Amino acid sequence: MFALAHLLGFGLMPRIRNWKDLAFYRPTKQTKYVHIDALFGEAGANVIDWGLIESQFKHLMRIAVSVREGTLSSTLLLKRLRSGSKRNATYTAFREVGRVIRTVQLLTYLSDPAMRRRVTAATNKVVSYNGFLQWLYFGNQGIIADNDPVEQEKSMKFAALLTNTVIFHQATDIAMVVRELQAAGWKVEPEDLAEISPYITENIRRFGEYSAHELGIVPDAYEPHLDVDFTRLRDGFDDSA
Numbered sequence: 001m002f003a004l005a006h007l008l009g010f011g012l013m014p015r016i017r018n019w020k021d022l023a024f025y026r027p028t029k030q031t032k033y034v035h036i037d038a039l040f041g042e043a044g045a046n047v048i049d050w051g052l053i054e055s056q057f058k059h060l061m062r063i064a065v066s067v068r069e070g071t072l073s074s075t076l077l078l079k080r081l082r083s084g085s086k087r088n089a090t091y092t093a094f095r096e097v098g099r100v101i102r103t104v105q106l107l108t109y110l111s112d113p114a115m116r117r118r119v120t121a122a123t124n125k126v127v128s129y130n131g132f133l134q135w136l137y138f139g140n141q142g143i144i145a146d147n148d149p150v151e152q153e154k155s156m157k158f159a160a161l162l163t164n165t166v167i168f169h170q171a172t173d174i175a176m177v178v179r180e181l182q183a184a185g186w187k188v189e190p191e192d193l194a195e196i197s198p199y200i201t202e203n204i205r206r207f208g209e210y211s212a213h214e215l216g217i218v219p220d221a222y223e224p225h226l227d228v229d230f231t232r233l234r235d236g237f238d239d240s241a
Helices: 002-008 050-069 074-082 089-111 113-136 149-183 190-194 231-239
Strands: none
Touching (some): 050 089
16 A cells, blocks of 8 residues: 555645545544544544455556656546546545545644654745745746646746756855855854755845856866764754654
């Protein structure tokens, strides 16, 4: 089951909203829980159809491997799954697998404070990245006017490339400043760097001049190492649960 989830790319949980609208699913109709039974709805309701999953499992694994290896696009898969909708056995089997994985993930999220902090931190990073991308992608107010899917994909990839390039530039500048401070005798703690983001915008001139005459200049090799011990910060984060 979870090998299938891994192949399909499940694992990173988004920030969870609207808990009251989420359904938890029981493994059997007879299953009851002492303290959390109300999460699963009425007695005997919201039950996983294990028989359907078992009957379709080999087919589900073939599809998952095909998607993983790139021989079947996710777009084509969704089109096939929509064919026949709920009458499609593959569609309903995937839905049952999704219900199992989501229920396990939700229960883990409820019982694991450290996981909740990691999910929140990761989500905040994604939100910050998307906000930075939109700030850079200011042309036409960030609206993709072309209806051609190929051109739309190009536009988004170019925007992501520009964003990642600027972020990398910001990160190298931050690292350079940190090394200069250390050379001057300052002690830089990991908690200090945890407050710094590469998504700053004050130093970027979006409407400035763009020149390509330096594109042929080979930059110095990037030095990723910083003489800062991040282990304590990571361990402190994990142990705070």
